[in-house]
Amino acid sequence: VTAVNATIAIWDDYESTLKTITRYLKWFDEFEELIRPVKTVDDILSAKLENRTGIIFGWQNAAPIGNDLSRLRLFHELGVRIIQITYNERNLLGNGCYERVDDGLSRFGLAAVKEMNRLGILMDLSHVGDRTTMDTIENSDGPVAITHANARSQIDHPRNKTDEAIRLLAERGGVIGANAFPMFFERGFDTDLEEYLDAIDYLVQMVGPDHVAIGTDFCMEQPRSFFEWLFMSQGKIPATDIPYTPEPYQHLRGFADPSDWVKVAEGLLNRNYSESDTKKVLGENWLSLFAQVWSK
Incomplete structure (x- = not known):
């Protein structure tokens, strides 16, 4: 794997996120022969040449900025390149997919969108x-x-996205990463690679191969307690009902870890994807999107 979108914030605040970044900076020195930071597409290309894995700092929740938009610039300077607007529930910017009511972006959220654009x-x-x-x-x-969701019209789950959203995303030049997390498939942890390829196919048929990529959502080696924390309200209030996860954790069958990426490539080629379209889905679409957004 050439580069990963490494989650460094979910239910984290300003200080804890800074501590995580500090820890990564130490790891970049300690494991220099294996990993390197990514701030540009050129960094990803260099990681490929160096046979290292590029680490993209990504947040699954914009909560670490609190109510201070100036922190976006600080975290950008520290290397954060991907920020999810909300995580499952409401924050100061907007609403998550499990929130009781979704009334869209807040005024603060609109301002945050413009600042992230800038x-x-x-x-x-x-x-x-x-x-x-x-x-x-x-x-x-x-x-x-x-980055990691499927079509709700194919698999009816609140974590999957509406056709309207997927089509508008593509019309505006965006990319959707087909999600390989078993919990969001009908057969759960019995889901196999062919079903994942079906999810990729469904998205490609909807918006074309230029707007679909891979979103593994790997949670390798995570204990049950990790998922209990994920499903807490604001990371504090325990959930009353937490979906099943095996322990030790396992990903979907046939795409269990990064060593199985070649099986995804082979599966797409076996479904008569051209070599060019297969490359787009496997990573080129992400590189094109990163180049367009990060170059500002």
Whole structure:
């Protein structure tokens, strides 16, 4: 794997996120032969040449900025390149996909969208509510991403996205990463690679191969307690009902870890995808989107 969108914030605040970045800076020195920071597309290309893995700092929740938009510039300077508007629930910017009511972006959220446009931070809408998703796409000056979700019209789950949102995302030049997380498929942790390829196919048929990519949502080696924390309200209030996850954790069958990426490539080629379109889905579409957004 040449580069990963490494989640460094979910239910985290300003100080804890700074501590995580500080820890990564130490790791970049300690494991220099294996990993490197990514701030530009050239950094990803260099990682490929160096046989290292590029680490893209990504947030699954904009909460670390609190109510201070100036912190976006600070975190951008520290290397944050992808920020999800909300994570499952409401924050100061908007509403998540599990929130009781979604009334779209707040005034603060609209201002944050414009500031991320100015800085060149890619906005992610994977865990975001339907109206907040549409608001973000419509109000962004550039393309945005749904880094890890599937089509709700294919698999009816609140974490998957509406056809309306997916089509508008593509019309505005964005990319959706087909999600390989088993919990969001009908057969859960019995889901296999062929079903994942079906999800990719469904999206490609909807918006074309230029707007679909891979969103693994890998949670390798995470214990049950990690998922209990993920499903807490604001990371504090325990959920009353948490979906099943195996322990030790396993991803979907046939795409269990990064070593199985070649199986995805082979599966697409076996489904008569051209070599050019296969390359787009496997990573070139992400590179094109990053280049467009990060260059600002």
